Amino acid sequence: MSLYEIIGGLLSIIGASFLFLGGLGIYRMPDVYNRLQAGTKATTLGAMSLILGVGVVKMEDHWSWIVKAIIIIVFIAISNPISSHALSRAMYHRKKFPIIKSSDKNMDAYREVFEKQEREKEEKK
């Protein structure tokens, strides 16, 4: 076993374990927003680490693998949070409000904005 294979294998194991934790988080959390929280963070670092591991293992054959792996990592880091933001905003506008445990009214600061937008929509009709 070469040094590349050992380092790449370790990175892949770390990435796979974070991806597993992300999947467990999606299973255990109570509503959409908390599931997105667990999913986004764990899959970002998990996929980054896994792809970097593959790049390092393949670097023994040719150095271009690691460059391509880094490009993919940058695209994942940019696109993952944007998709989770779009999903959570769409869920709020479908009236799936987040679970809130305490009775404090200030805990949902987005509700007033949402209700204002809904009123404006009805006035336009």
Add this chain to the structure above:
Amino acid sequence: MITGEFYVLPLKTNNYKHMKTLTLSEKLTRFIINWLFLMIVWFAFTTSLSAQELIAGAIATMFISLLTISLFTCCTFKLLSPRSLFYMSYFLVIFLRELIKSNFDVARRVLTPSLPINPGIVKFKTKLPTDFAKMVLANCITLTPGTLTIDVIDDTFYIHWIDVKTTNPEEAFIEIAETFEKILLKIFKP
């Protein structure tokens, strides 16, 4: 519609109004920076220095950067000064540290049997000047421990927080976004 020398995409939002007021030199700097950036990406994908590949890449990226000149609003030559390059690498280190921290935070919450969460949505205001800087801050907030950006309206961020410590906007700002905003202000307002 055709305005001046370059074709501008007919988008209906107000975000692109400033394009009509840009001078020729500003458009040229944007075009050159986009072209250079796309050439770097092309080179990273092909990883070969043969003349054929480089000429094909130069022609393709030139057309792409001509067509999308109104959509790239981030780039001026100020971003390539040594000072902002230093702050960018510092930003990258802080970002990676926070990303790893947030992963261990998620692992701790998921593996605890009682599921220690106290979710809610808080808001705060930011001082960042441009839309691009706000997008970077929003993405960073999504990847830092326990927070998820739901919406950005003008200067106000709406954040879903998995463990709400305070509903006061100023305290929430200090808790969530202060470290990132300090560095971003130094990068985008030199």
